[in-house]
Amino acid sequence: MTETTAPTTIGLHHLSLTVTDLEHSLEWYKRVFRAEQVDYTFHHLHRESTGYGILLVLPESGLVIGLHTNTGNQHEGFLEARTGLDHVSFQVGRRADLAAWMSWLDELGIEHTPIRDEKEPFVYSTVVFRDPDNIQLEFVAVG
Numbered sequence: 001m002t003e004t005t006a007p008t009t010i011g012l013h014h015l016s017l018t019v020t021d022l023e024h025s026l027e028w029y030k031r032v033f034r035a036e037q038v039d040y041t042f043h044h045l046h047r048e049s050t051g052y053g054i055l056l057v058l059p060e061s062g063l064v065i066g067l068h069t070n071t072g073n074q075h076e077g078f079l080e081a082r083t084g085l086d087h088v089s090f091q092v093g094r095r096a097d098l099a100a101w102m103s104w105l106d107e108l109g110i111e112h113t114p115i116r117d118e119k120e121p122f123v124y125s126t127v128v129f130r131d132p133d134n135i136q137l138e139f140v141a142v143g
Contacts, residue, residue, distance in 0.1 A: 014064035015088060016053060019133050020077075022069040026054060028132050029065060031108060044068070063090075068139050076135040087128075087136035095125045095141045102127055 019025040029035055035056035043052050051070035057136070080086045092098060098115050105112045105127075112129035129139045 012063065014055075014066055016029065016066035016068055017085075017088075017131075017133075017135060018051075018068045018073060019073045019131075020073060021132065022067060025058070025067050025132055029067065032105070032110065033065075033109050035059070035065065038064075044070070078136075079121055079132055079134070080136060085135070087138060089126075089138045089140045092139050092141050094143075098125055098127045098139055098141055101139050 017025075022026060026037065030037060033056070036060050038055040038057060041052050041054055044050055050072060051068055053066045053068040056065045057063070058068065078085075090094075092101065095115070095117075102115070103113060110129055112127050115125050115127055117125045122142065124140055124142045126138045126140045130136055
């Protein structure tokens with residue numbers, strides 16, 4: 001059997017989150033990330049009758065965040081102990097950027113952790129906070 005090289009990726013294009021209150025989450029994500037809403041609503045592929053999503057773009061990175069509403073959503077809060085998503089981490093340039101994000105979150109009245117510095121499995125620092133559905137989000141500076 002010959003060994004082949006695995007294909008590569010060049011980055012993260014988008015992430016999609018199902019939320020309980022689409023309008024509230026749209027406003028929250030636009031405010032926190034200064035995201036721009038795309039003038040386009042899309043239905044779930046092969047499940048068109050169950051809901052739809054709206055896209056936001058983070059201007060600095062080009063990362064796309066899809067926020068979805070779904071008829072099967074029973075409005076329970078997010079819990080990372082369930083199978084699926086654990087958390088989402090947004091990389092920043094350096095540790096000092098974490099302090100700037102903490103100030104911004106403070107200005108918006110969003111609770112967050114202090115900067116936490118770690119050395120294992122590599123050197124990094126994080127600030128953790130949660131969205132309106134309790135989805136854990138973090139900013140991370142590596143190095």
